[in-house]
Amino acid sequence: MPKATQSNQENKSSLVMAAQGDQNLQDIIQLACYICDSPVAMVTRVDDTELNFIAKVGVSASSVARKDSFCVYAMEDPATVMVVPDARLDHRFSANPMVLAESGYRFYAGSPLISLTGEVIGTICVFDYVPKQLNQKQISSLQALSRQVIAMLELKQMSEQLHTISMTDALTGINNRRAFDQKFEAEFARWQRTGQCFVLALIDIDHFKSFNDSFGHAEGDQALSQVARLFQQHCRNYDFFARYGGEEFVLILPGTDSASAYKTLEKLRLIVANHHWSLRQLTVSIGVASADLFNDKHKLLEAADKMLYQAKALGRNRCCILSTI
Numbered sequence: 001m002p003k004a005t006q007s008n009q010e011n012k013s014s015l016v017m018a019a020q021g022d023q024n025l026q027d028i029i030q031l032a033c034y035i036c037d038s039p040v041a042m043v044t045r046v047d048d049t050e051l052n053f054i055a056k057v058g059v060s061a062s063s064v065a066r067k068d069s070f071c072v073y074a075m076e077d078p079a080t081v082m083v084v085p086d087a088r089l090d091h092r093f094s095a096n097p098m099v100l101a102e103s104g105y106r107f108y109a110g111s112p113l114i115s116l117t118g119e120v121i122g123t124i125c126v127f128d129y130v131p132k133q134l135n136q137k138q139i140s141s142l143q144a145l146s147r148q149v150i151a152m153l154e155l156k157q158m159s160e161q162l163h164t165i166s167m168t169d170a171l172t173g174i175n176n177r178r179a180f181d182q183k184f185e186a187e188f189a190r191w192q193r194t195g196q197c198f199v200l201a202l203i204d205i206d207h208f209k210s211f212n213d214s215f216g217h218a219e220g221d222q223a224l225s226q227v228a229r230l231f232q233q234h235c236r237n238y239d240f241f242a243r244y245g246g247e248e249f250v251l252i253l254p255g256t257d258s259a260s261a262y263k264t265l266e267k268l269r270l271i272v273a274n275h276h277w278s279l280r281q282l283t284v285s286i287g288v289a290s291a292d293l294f295n296d297k298h299k300l301l302e303a304a305d306k307m308l309y310q311a312k313a314l315g316r317n318r319c320c321i322l323s324t325i
């Protein structure tokens with residue numbers, strides 16, 4: 001479930017993780033190589049122990065220990081590009097293993113990456129195997145590239161956040177109908193392609209209208225959220241639970257046969273029925289159908305809905321399953 005607030009640390013890491021494998025980022029460091037006439041360039045992010053290369057040119061490693069990193073020094077002054085013309089003559093780096101190595105690095109320039117919140121999260125940097133200097137145009141260009149990297153990372157993070165919001169039900173925080181539609185489509189296609197079956201369950205709170213009428217809509221909202229929490233907490237990690245609409249939920253149980261799905265759903269039904277509800281006991285009715293009986297996903301949904309209707313008609317607080325058992 002998405003959390004209402006994220007810590008700075010989470011923000012920082014999702015900002016950076018979002019960029020992994022990004023071709024645009026790769027283009028930018030290629031430009032850094034051209035501009036600074038250097039064979040090695042990276043976009044790096046720092047954590048407590050390591051400097052990770054989230055994009056790189058001319059280097060095979062994907063991280064370096066923080067204590068051996070040049071970039072940690074560059075990040076100390078976010079406003080400037082740190083240039084090390086000859087690392088062998090610089091007391092901070094002369095004993096660095098990357099400098100001491102045969103054909104080790106001699107030149108470094110790194111521009112800090114400053115997030116919109118002012119945090120320094122890493123650098124864009126270039127290395128060379130020969131000592132040299134950068135001119136002012138090259139330094140300004142490297143700084144401009146660091147701003148482009150940040151813009152790219154922020155944009156990517158924002159689009160991921162928007163995607164999450166668009167797939168999340170605002171009241172309960174669980175997957176919404178849109179997320180279900182996509183998952184259902186994918187799961188049904190997978191079943192047809194691989195023969196790996198799944199079970200679909202529609203879950204509806206019983207007599208919810210009278211709950212709302214008795215205790216008000218706000219209490220109804222809380223009860224609805226609590227039902228969602230109980231299901232979300234007690235279904236398996238690889239099950240997919242979503243709000244289908246109103247007081248109705250849906251659960252996809254992959255890799256399960258009808259008999260075990262029935263057991264699972266009975267367990268979930270009883271968790272709701274036995275929960276201590278402060279205002280009035282709530283129960284759910286559940287309609288279940290297994291995909292192996294259908295070659296059309298709409299028919300499967302229809303069958304689960306019919307089973308739900310049957311569960312209601314038989315007195316509610318029960319599971320009805322359509323299957324071959």
Ligand SMILES: Nc1nc2c(ncn2[C@@H]2O[C@H](COP(=O)(O)OP(=O)(O)OP(=O)(O)O)[C@@H](O)[C@H]2O)c(=O)[nH]1
Nearest residue numbers: 204205206207208209210212217220221246247312
């Ligand atoms: N508080 C609250 N109520 C909702 C929400 N969505 C749907 N409902 C209510 O859920 C109730 C559903 O009522 P009905 O479809 O008549 O079903 P029911 O009263 O649960 O009866 P059965 O399903 O037959 O057991 C309606 O009163 C809706 O207003 C919501 O987001 N919040």
